[in-house]
Amino acid sequence: MRRFIISLGFIAGLLANPSFANGGAPKESLRPAVRTHAAPLVQIQLSTSNTRFQNWIKAFRGRAISRDIKPAVFDRAFRGVKYDKAIIAKDRNQSEFTKQIWDYLDSAASPVRVKNGQAALRSHKRILGQIEARYGVEKEVVAAIWGLESAYGAQRGDIDIIEALATLAYDGRRGKFFEAQLMAALKILQSGDVNPRAMLGSWAGAMGHTQFIPTSYLAYAQDFNGDGKRDIWSKNPADALASTAAYLARFGWRKGQPWGVEVILPKGFNFGLASRKTLKNPSGWAALGVRAASGGNVPNHGAASILLPAGASGAAFMIFNNFAVIERYNKADAYVIGVGHLSDLLAGGPPIKASWPRGYAPLSFKQKKEMQRRMIRKGFDLEKIDGIIGPMTINAIRAYQTSVGVTPDGFPSQNLLKLLRGR
Numbered sequence: 001m002r003r004f005i006i007s008l009g010f011i012a013g014l015l016a017n018p019s020f021a022n023g024g025a026p027k028e029s030l031r032p033a034v035r036t037h038a039a040p041l042v043q044i045q046l047s048t049s050n051t052r053f054q055n056w057i058k059a060f061r062g063r064a065i066s067r068d069i070k071p072a073v074f075d076r077a078f079r080g081v082k083y084d085k086a087i088i089a090k091d092r093n094q095s096e097f098t099k100q101i102w103d104y105l106d107s108a109a110s111p112v113r114v115k116n117g118q119a120a121l122r123s124h125k126r127i128l129g130q131i132e133a134r135y136g137v138e139k140e141v142v143a144a145i146w147g148l149e150s151a152y153g154a155q156r157g158d159i160d161i162i163e164a165l166a167t168l169a170y171d172g173r174r175g176k177f178f179e180a181q182l183m184a185a186l187k188i189l190q191s192g193d194v195n196p197r198a199m200l201g202s203w204a205g206a207m208g209h210t211q212f213i214p215t216s217y218l219a220y221a222q223d224f225n226g227d228g229k230r231d232i233w234s235k236n237p238a239d240a241l242a243s244t245a246a247y248l249a250r251f252g253w254r255k256g257q258p259w260g261v262e263v264i265l266p267k268g269f270n271f272g273l274a275s276r277k278t279l280k281n282p283s284g285w286a287a288l289g290v291r292a293a294s295g296g297n298v299p300n301h302g303a304a305s306i307l308l309p310a311g312a313s314g315a316a317f318m319i320f321n322n323f324a325v326i327e328r329y330n331k332a333d334a335y336v337i338g339v340g341h342l343s344d345l346l347a348g349g350p351p352i353k354a355s356w357p358r359g360y361a362p363l364s365f366k367q368k369k370e371m372q373r374r375m376i377r378k379g380f381d382l383e384k385i386d387g388i389i390g391p392m393t394i395n396a397i398r399a400y401q402t403s404v405g406v407t408p409d410g411f412p413s414q415n416l417l418k419l420l421r422g423r
Contacts, residue, residue, distance in 0.1 A: 053083040056170045069186045077189050077196045081163045087203045088171055101309045101334050102356035108338030109345055117143050117346045120152040127238050135245035136255045142245050144343035149211040153237050157201035161185055165205045181205050184214035193229045208232030209240035220247040251328045257301045259340035260319040262293040271408045279303040293353045309333050311411025315354035361414050374420040
């Protein structure tokens with residue numbers, strides 16, 4: 001998962017609010033000494049003049065062997081591997097990526113993506129039907145993730161995963177996370193599911209049709225076609241699609257429950273209730289005047305909260321447990337809505353009815369950090385100044401908006417920044 005976003009668990013996390021992926025990944029450099037019980041080192045020829053990188057590879061080899069990676073597997077995996085500055089540049093630039101929800105959805109659920117998704121559903125009807133029957137995850141949801149992650153297999157990534165992960169692990173900004181992914185990648189190679197140079201994917205280590213990171217592959221990848229390999233890289237998408245369904249099922253997917261339903265909020269709605277912490281059954285929201293955008297009350301699909309991805313000026317959604325399940329794949333709200341809405345369209349559902357505030361000028365990355373800095377100075381609870389608009393920042397914005405008597409929609413707008421600058 002990459003893009004606004006990145007992929008399974010980590011990667012995107014790269015787009016808007018990375019979570020699963022970067023969740024908790026430390027920033028310290030991880031270069032421990034070789035353990036004394038590791039096997040003797042052999043010289044590894046690297047196509048790079050970076051001596052420090054070569055030394056790091058040697059040290060990592062010792063750590064890998066101590067974790068039961070066979071020397072021959074390691075040496076084959078690292079043959080020809082070099083430090084790639086282009087990967088570091090991409091990693092550094094992700095934190096400044098800005099894309100509004102409406103722009104993201106224009107692409108994620110575009111007519112072309114819907115058309116291609118419907119074609120993919122027809123072409124792979126039998127396999128997707130079998131996957132839905134086995135794992136209890138609707139075929140349209142699996143197809144939607146496939147569509148966002150690799151354009152239904154057309155863009156699976158062509159970067160050497162070992163080289164990418166070694167570069168990122170050595171670099172150290174999220175060294176511990178990437179070293180864990182690199183170790184997992186070596187375990188995959190040792191299992192025989194793929195050979196080193198066929199292990200291709202994104203610059204951040206996501207692989208195959210639905211962009212699994214190595215640790216997620218080890219935990220959830222499936223050999224659905226029964227050929228003895230969990231092959232998420234080949235042209236045949238069966239294993240990759242089944243792996244995605246297995247992943248969603250593992251985290252509690254409820255078949256028949258929507259990810260969310262577009263709703264219309266009543267006049268005078270208390271925007272402070274639009275929080276993931278506020279859960280009510282649809283009947284409880286109906287008692288407050290919340291109605292389905294299609295008309296009438298939302299059916300009882302279980303406890304739900306209200307989500308306002310563009311504040312008070314855009315679409316509102318009543319979101320259910322399945323929203324949080326997709327979120328395990330990629331924590332960015334835009335990604336989850338993109339998957340959910342695309343899956344709805346693939347199933348013949350309607351487009352989003354509400355308009356978006358398209359004339360809105362977004363805060364730049366620098367302005368988001370300024371906004372957070374000013375919020376902290378005013379005594380509002382934020383852990384850090386990172387330019388990322390996560391749940392804590394949204395809650396702090398709401399608290400500030402309430403304190404100054406404006407609509408507490410939690411939206412990081414230019415008007416909000418003006419208020420903070422002027423008071």
